[in-house]
Amino acid sequence: MKQYAASTMIRRLPEQYFSKLEKSIVALKSQGADIINLAQGSPDQPTPDHIIKSLQEAAADPQFHRYSPFQGFSFFKEAVAEFYKDQYDVDLDPNEEVCILFGGKGGLVEVSQCLLNRGDVALVPDPGYPDYWSGVAMQEANMHMMPLRHEHGSFLSMKTFQLGCAMKQSCYSSTTRTTRQGGGVFCVF
Amino acid sequence: MASSAFFEETVRFANDHDICTVHDFAYGAISFDGVKHPSFMQTKGAKENGIEIYTLSKTYNMAGWRVGFAVGNRSVIKHLNVLQDHQYVSLFGAVQRAATTALTSSQAGVTELQQMYEKRRNVLVQEAKRIGWAQQAPKGSFFAWFKVPNGMSETEFATQLLHEAHVAVAPGNGFGEHGRGYVRIGLVNDETKIKEAMSRIQALNLF
The missing domain is CATH 3.90.1150.10 (Aspartate Aminotransferase, domain 1)
Incomplete structure (x- = not known):
């Protein structure tokens, strides 16, 4: 079979750390081991019935069988704005301040694609969610890790202003003024 | 878990250094001991500085459904929309309808x-x-x-x-x-x- 070389972008992607762990678990399970899996992060409960019912009814509606509006239905973005008002008393313009994402994971990659150029910097927590790293690698940007301290059962961020001086130093030395003007630095946590 | 004080510090630091903040709020609903996690967007200046990413995966056990959203800074929202215009034609409308139900019906x-x-x-x-x-x-x-x-x-x-x-x-x-x-x-x-x-x-x- 002919093998095609992957693009340099694909080759830049970090190793999927957990696929190795998953393989070990699967191998042991196939040998009959009763594994209690506390490693994975997928919720174990089902989606509530009323949400499933809503999908089932809507799936039968022909208006949804056609292409959706490119940037999503207004009713959904308005629901997001309503949710943020109810839960957090935050006002959002549903058209200008809400964007639908294909899951949080997809959104994290897209943010890098939208904001980072080659050589730009992303400040990323350590430890942090490995999916933060993928988008940064795709854009040939650089990650600067923000070490977190473990205290009282959770990781707390270090004082950001302490970090800021070190980061600012390395930001200015590793990126050009032009890329910085393009908003080429972001911090995710 | 981030606190309001941390968020204020973050906005200050981010604005001083021209940094866009991205808050991953995936576990926003899962807080213990009577404490409710604050949204980054509740902090003064946060909406102007950066964005928050929310997902239905953990809150409503919808990990397989692939539904989330970004809220906040208008320029970032605009860029995300432009990018998506080239990659997708939005989520299946029925999923958007179900997601709307999730967000707007009882949160019991x-x-x-x-x-x-x-x-x-x-x-x-x-x-x-x-x-x-x-x-x-x-x-x-x-x-x-x-x-x-x-x-x-x-x-x-x-x-x-x-x-x-x-x-x-x-x-x-x-x-x-x-x-x-x-x-x-x-x-x-x-x-x-x-x-x-x-x-x-x-x-x-x-x-």
Whole structure:
């Protein structure tokens, strides 16, 4: 079979750390081991019935069988704005301040694609969610890790202003003024 | 778990250095001990500085549905929309309808879910203490970060647990250098399984 070389972008992607762990678990399970899996992060409960019912009814509606509006239905973005008002008393313009994402994971990659150029910097927590790293690698940007301290059962961020001086130093030395003007630095946590 | 004070500091720092802040709020609904996680967007200046990413995956057990949203800074929202115009034609409308139902109907189910995770957290911490592995209780999300016993690396410890106790935990170095010395334990199993896992770990006599 002919093998095609992957693009340099694909080759830049970090190793999927957990696929190795998953393989070990699967191998042991196939040998009959009763594994209690506390490693994975997928919720174990089902989606509530009323949400499933809503999908089932809507799936039968022909208006949804056609292409959706490119940037999503207004009713959904308005629901997001309503949710943020109810839960957090935050006002959002549903058209200008809400964007639908294909899951949080997809959104994290897209943010890098939208904001980072080659050589730009992303400040990323350590430890942090490995999916933060993928988008940064795709854009040939650089990650600067923000070490977190473990205290009282959770990781707390270090004082950001302490970090800021070190980061600012390395930001200015590793990126050009032009890329910085393009908003080429972001911090995710 | 981030606090309001931390968010204020972040906005200050980010604005001083021309940095766009991205807050990953995936576990916004899973908080314990009567505390509600604040949204980054509640902080003055946050909406102008950056964005927050929310997902339905954890709050409504919809991980497989692939539904989330970004809120905040208009320029970032605009760029995300432009990018998506080239890659997708939005989520299936029926999924958007179901997601709308999730967000706007009674949130009683979310409260029950949060209470379920809190009970499991309590069981985990209690059982760990019982076997000699006393650790601080996590304040939110459905993960606990426990320190590895002295003298072992997180990889060695996780490997031993998997092969000898048939309990899988995630070694902390998979999340970054500063995860070394810890394992991440999920609360995504029922209380019986959590108790059983701790008993199996106890049998290894590591503490």
